[in-house]
Amino acid sequence: MPIHNTSEEEIEVERQRTSPDTITDYVIEGRRIVDIQKLFKEIQNLSRHPPFNCTIADMNILTENRKGLKSSILLKCKMCNLEKYLNLFTQDESETSMDINAAAALATISTGIGFTAAEEFMAILDVPFMSPNTYQQHHEFVGEKIRETAWKAMEEAAQEESLLAKELGEVDQYNRPCITVVADGAWSKRSYNVNYDAASGVACIIGQRTGKLLFLGIRNKYCSFCAYASAKNMEVIPDHTCYKNWSNTSTSMESDIIVEGFRKSIDMYNIIYKRLVGDGDSSVYKKLIEARPYGSLHVEKIECRNHLLRNFCSKLREISSKFIHH
Ligand SMILES: [Zn+2]
Ligand SMILES: [Zn+2]
Known part of the structure; x- marks a missing residue:
């Protein structure tokens, strides 16, 4: 079972850019939490794009941009070189949808567990979690609201x-x-x-x-x-x-x-x-x-x-x- 070294992954935007001729699939490991409706819309938006009417099937994963549980994936079209982010969450958080990282911090508070237990929980689910620093920031934010x-x-x-x-x-x-x-x-x-x-x-x-x-x-x-x-x-x-x-x-x-x-x-x-x-x-x-x-x-x-x-x-x-x- 992979144990994610989140603190290093946090620094991220680990761009594995190679030259445009030799685009290879960037491998994203493990699982992610997604806003399912957002993901569906994003896929629809990318399904056909001008000028050559290429589809999402023509696109490769360039890199993942991840901050804690919040992740977006940069795609690049091998036909027209279009680069586009596939966002797994809506960017503007409304009152009704809490930021996933803040929601995770709130979940630890309301279930009475701490960072270590949450990290362990997510590691077993194979979902990369957040660094202690990121957790602390969100924990403070949620605590302040409470x-x-x-x-x-x-x-x-x-x-x-x-x-x-x-x-x-x-x-x-x-x-x-x-x-x-x-x-x-x-x-x-x-x-x-x-x-x-x-x-x-x-x-x-x-x-x-x-x-x-x-x-x-x-x-x-x-x-x-x-x-x-x-x-x-x-x-x-x-x-x-x-x-x-x-x-x-x-x-x-x-x-x-x-x-x-x-x-x-x-x-x-x-x-x-x-x-x-x-x-x-x-x-x-x-x-x-x-x-x-x-x-x-x-x-x-x-x-x-x-x-x-x-x-x-x-x-x-x-x-x-x-x-x-x-
Ligand atoms: Zn294209
Ligand atoms: Zn202290």
């Missing part, structure tokens, strides 16, 4: 909570809404050979009235790109958005995120998280009291172990397991 959407949803939820609290007159002396929030965290089960210590943790703050997300934080001790670089014994780790943002203990990840959420609530939404519904983990509340996010204003704790909260927890774990393994 974050934008999440921020927007959180802002809307905060507005909703804010209105409801104001309607009930639950405000402080500066007319800032004082709301009740639920907070919880989770850790990744995957250990990356560090069995005693979770590599990633996620925690969130949810408005109790709306049940909607107001704050989400992630702490990572692990960055797949850094790990890849060290596994490959790279002397210099290439520039990348590093996901490693935590070097403290895994158990302190949750309280750190929740304290951050409380500290930012006024700046973000002009809301005070007045009451915290906790799941019995007193360390988070303890940290919160120490942090004094609202100065002299005391954050109250409401103990709650009902099924509603457990639902939140299991949902959160579901989300986190998808989000944090990258």
